[in-house]
Amino acid sequence: MSFDYQAAFTKALGAVHSEGRYRVFADLERVRGRFPAAVIHKDDGTTEEVTVWCSNDYLGMGQNEEVLDAMKAATDHVGAGAGGTRNIAGTTHYHVRLEEELASLHQKEAALLFTSGYIANEATLSTLAKLLPNCVILSDELNHASMIQGIKGGRCAKLIWRHNDVEHLEELLSALPVSQPKIVAFESVYSMDGDIAPIEEICRIAKKYGALTYLDEVHGVGLYGEHGGGVAERDGVLDMVDCIEGTLGKAIGVMGGYIAGSAELVDAVRSYASSFIFTTALSPVLVAGALKSVQLLKAGQDLRARHQDRAAKLKAALAEQGLPVMESESHIVPLMVGDPVHCKGISDRLLNDFGIYVQPINYPTVPKGTERLRFSPSPLHTDEHIAYLVHALDALWTECKLAREEQPAPQVVA
Secondary structure, eight states: OOOOHHHHHHHHHHHHHHTTOOOOOOOEEEOTTSTTEEEEEOTTSOEEEEEEOOOSOTTOGGGOHHHHHHHHHHHHHHOSOOOSBTTTTOOOHHHHHHHHHHHHHTTOSEEEEESOHHHHHHHHHHHHHHHSTTOEEEEETTOOHHHHHHHHHHTOEEEEEOTTOHHHHHHHHHTSOTTSOEEEEEESBOTTTOOBOOHHHHHHHHHHTTOEEEEEOTTTTTTSSTTSOOHHHHTTOGGGOSEEEEESSSTTOSOOEEEEEOHHHHHHHHHHOHHHHTSBOOOHHHHHHHHHHHHHHHHOSHHHHHHHHHHHHHHHHHHHTTOOBOOOSSSOEEEEOOOHHHHHHHHHHHHHHHOEEOOEEOTTTSOTTOOEEEEOOOTTOOHHHHHHHHHHHHHHHHHHTOOOOOOOOOOOOO
16 A cells, blocks of 8 residues: 555644644735735635734735835836846846845845745855864854754754853853854844844954854844844944845845855855755835835934834733733844743734734744744834734633733832
């Protein structure tokens, strides 16, 4: 009897269902010019307007009129697709200009575009590991799956250092031979907890022991720094980071990923990374939109300031109701649930009863027992949006009998 493939798939899916972490995708249409509004298409064929609270289009640049105009103009000028890989026919003047803009944004010599931030991490880390003989990569324990995959693909030695623990990092580095190639890989903003890496301290320790620094800025690009160059720009340490990886699909509002670094590092990755060499290039239409978005975000601080204000207001409003919002020094607003069934149940109720869309964050994105709702306030979320969200969460927390944070007793003034 031949192997029953369908039964194996059914068993695997059953395990996900039984653990309460089966993922359901909402059938959404964003409404142009009205972000964070969207229309959801239901199974019964009806539609309803909802408010999106979990988009990584952090600044609403995917709806920006100048970005859309740039994409339309590119379509009219060169058509839709790139026409092939970058090595054959897919390098357009739009690609060249955007790479120059991104290199300038991060104060580096060169930049290289990829089809996504995931691919940028996977391709670059695996390639660097293969090019550097006897390389060891020191990875923060909470690094993104794409970084972990890149490290695995490099088939080099790896050491895991405790999250943001610079003393542990130094302990590991000090035990390695001075002459051995080393890469310290970490993120600026960790998107599930919302905390920020001590970039300067990490870089100082890395340089002390002759290590290359690799920084994932996907949740920082566009959102921090005078020109939107990320947390490293905000902290004035761009010159201390050897390679920066970023995305065009979050604050930039379009699609794609990239790295920025020295001309030699970028050229080496361009020349050796299989997932760059053999992948069709990003559409010039997308690149044109990303180029315009980067240019706009480099020029002004208003959106960044409003974004931070919205995040702070939401955190304060949740805390005021005793809802267990996790401490976060960034724009990320995680609300701890701690149970996959409750997490998905509250997400479903928010959508079905209140017209609020936020996806549950369950294992394997976060460890079991730390399931949460992750809110992404944007500059376009109003005070009314925030008040309505907190009202809905307050009601559901009471109904589900979930734990709340104790609030400090009011100060009595004599």
